[in-house]
Amino acid sequence: MELYKLSAHELRKKLQAKEVSAVEVAEAVYNRVDAVEDTVQAYISLTREAALAEARRVDEKIKTGQAILPLAGIPGALKDNICVKGTRTTCGSKILANYVPPYDATVTRKLAEQDTVIIGKANLDEFAMGSSTENSAFKVSRNPWDTDTVPGGSSGGSAAAVAAAEAVWALGSDTGGSIRLPAAFCGVVGLKPTYGRVSRYGLVAYASSLDQIGPITRDVTDCALVMNAIAGYDPLDSTSINAPTPDYTKALVPDIRGLKIGLPKEYFVAGMDPEVERAVYAAIEQLKALGAEYKEVSMPHTEYALATYYMVATAEASSNLARYVGVGFGYRGEGSDIIAMSKKSRTEGFGEEVRRRIMLGNYALSSGYYDAYYLKALKVRTLIKRDFDKAFEDVDVLAAPIAPTTAFKIGEKVDDPLAMYLQDVCTVPVNLAGVPAISLPCGFKDHMPIGLQIIGKPLGEETILRAAYAFEQNNDYYKRLAPLGRA
Ligand code: GLN
Helix, strand or coil: CCHHHCCHHHHHHHHHCCCCCHHHHHHHHHHHHHHHHHHHCCEEEECHHHHHHHHHHHHHHHHCCCCCCCCCCCEEEEECCECECCECCCCCCHHHCCCCCCCCCHHHHHHHHCCCEEEEEECCCHHHCCCCCCCCCCCCCCECCECCECCCCCCHHHHHHHHCCCCCEEEEECCCCCCHHHHHHHCCEEEECCCCCECCCCECCCCCCCCCEEEEECCHHHHHHHHHHHECCCCCCCCCCCCCCCCHHHHCCCCCCCCEEEEEHHHCCCCCCHHHHHHHHHHHHHHHHCCCEEEEECCHHHHHHHHHHHHHHHHHHHHHHHHCCCCCCCCCCCCCCHHHHHHHHHHHHCCHHHHHHHHHHHHHHCCCCCHHHHHHHHHHHHHHHHHHHHHHHHCCEEEEECCCCCCCECCCCCCCHHHHHHHHCCCHHHHHHCCCEEEEEEEEECCEEEEEEEEECCCCHHHHHHHHHHHHHCCCHHHCCCCCCCC
């Protein structure tokens, strides 16, 4: 079997048994990139030399009989809003097109300590704002299951890279669904951890009270392995949770007898594709057949989540993005004085969607509107969080769809921001509440993957991994490789 098709845990066995070298694995993945990247367009930059140098270091360790760490020599991709010292980090924006960070994100450092191999930086919607990866200033990534459709967003490059086997694993960031939606559209596994479980230090901020980094992988086992590498307390992130990090692989037992699953009826929204709904219900029936119990729960404030999210996220974004003024770093436009120069830099450097959100956010934060919009959104956010607290008094996890439909056609929603925002209706409540959630494949509609969402309690990653693992091991969705064309 071709090496690039293997999962991280399968490759690890081969590396340990000295059946293959880390350099061979990295080369196999780069050969795959060479063969399919023109079609998929998953990457903004490739870091071939550094990757092969790292692979050689791992091979040295293996040769000298040193024990290797679980992800040593396993090639992955980082979303291009995660800083890597000395490597261009663009956020998919013209304004950061030439930005080379002078420091590593904490996740980058942790992955380096695990001797992982970084293949490159993956494409994204500009500043992670979007649901299709069409908002990137550089390229539109394509869904490996049908290259006329979007891979989802904003971590579309990360998910497309994993689905097209151009990386074994990837990191994404999820502010309102940006790990889970592309994972669902591309038929791979994506986990948004509890807010504060993974350090945000070195993740370029979009909406700081919502942003969270997490893994995108081909299966649940690899998801646990990547979580082991990146989770944990970090004094450099003031919102980091100071709690011990479990070994997530211990959660991988296919036994969910007695697990209580709640079905929030409000997530099965009007306008949902009946086939998506059917697949999600069938998955829940399957979990029941494996020993879980389920019952319907009500989360009455769900209908306000999308409006609340787009208020909070744009307000925080307008503040976070105020730093890009053409001074110190980033794109600089011409202007006769500093005001004209910074105006020009921002107008030319930011794309349309980012400008729209900065204006929306500034409006919501401006005096006279602050109480009516921003403050109100914060209050509704608390009500949404309470819906989760209440539901979790009775159940261990919640099961829901990820999105109302499967992946849509490139160009279909790009001129209709509201239609694009509606893709996030099932994912944003989770970010507002700060809880963890996983997306995993649970079926297909016309050969396009459908995602099942399993939502957990705060720090409940192990429970959702266990439920996801039990489901995965009783299905073979994760074994199918995307056809890289129309199926
Ligand atoms: N689609 C949502 C947005 O555009 C979520 C993005 C994200 O999670 N980064 O804001």
